[in-house]
Amino acid sequence: MRSLRYFVNNTDRILGYAGEHAVLILMAVVMAVLVWVSVGILIRNNRRMARGVLGIASLIMSVPSVALYGILVTIPGLGLSRQSAVLALVLYAMLPIIRNVYVALNGVDAAIMENARGMGMSARRILFRVQLPLATPVILAGVRVSVVMMVGIATLAVFIGERNLGVLIQQGLVRTRSDMIIVGAVLVSAFAIGIDYLFSKLEHLLVSPGIRGEAA
Template sequence: MNLSLWDQLTKQFANRWEELLQATGMHIELVVLSMLLAIVVGVPLGIWVSRAPKLQPWIIGGAGILQTIPSLALLGFMIPIFGIGMNTAIAALFLYSILPIVRNTYTGIRDVDAATIEAARGMGLTSLQILFKVQLPLALSVIMAGIRTSTVINVGTATLAAFIGAGGLGDFIFLGLSRNLDALILMGAVPAAMLALILDYFLGITEKLATPKGLK
């Protein structure tokens, strides 16, 4: 007897809910670790490029080239360096996540009104003080937009980690494709989509809390 998709999904969930929880936790770990690395590297790179505009074509252009490499191909390129598993997935996700963060940090800082910067200099602030007290606060919403974009892309791309044995929700999608079971595909795809929405929502709240009151 053929079961409906809903019945199949209910049956698969009842049998595999523990695996689903474990895969979700692994997926979150992949996304969080790669995003933290991308933020730690990407924001300083964006600041550096804003201070040395001649580097902009090289750094932002180079990050853009990385985005053009197909996800599976990039994972394949990482395997000889990091081997099969989680480290390779994190490295590839980091490279895919860095462009929006670098570009938005650069754009946000460069778009700060020149008159505001001159006023800060007139008050005796040093270049470093202007950066942290004026430019970064004013650019924060643009930087956070880049982080949010990277995070959403990262959640979806992380499903491909299953192809190199790194785990995550992609395991269900891969298994569903290999067995031609739509219910298993949905068990991986739906939680991944929900995770992207949840992370984007909480990053939006973080952006509002971190933005100075006068800039909200």
């Protein structure tokens, strides 16, 4: 009840935080997809390179988020800034996106690949017309996992100067205000679930009906 009252009384402020949250996530997602999908495509035919890149990615994945933020802010030029927050989120997306791109591109049925080659499609055309469309569900699943993760990790960016939904939880903690904590926790969770749902719709938009519902 108190939480609801807090929410109603502070709608503007909370919407502002939500907006900041969304902007941060959006920047990180766009960058992460552009960079990591390209890296995944580049390493698709090089098993040794893939193993190295995925090793680094899983190492980064196991660095706790508070620690990663901590390390990034001490780097000159980054500091307590949005760059640090975005970079941290992008780094966490490295493993799920690259791994799924790599696995999905290499997972295309050998018979399909052979037929594509046998019909005289160039390697480039095979990549864009066959491999990527077939890999889309799995790649989307990777992006989906990373974005949902980002929403949670972004709340911790309040400790390095971000003003997003995490502020509610952090301030609630400092002031022992359970209403603020609950509003913050519920909104962040709803945010994550909402994005998860959005991605299930995105699949319908991007994936051919011929393979829909097979992965993810």
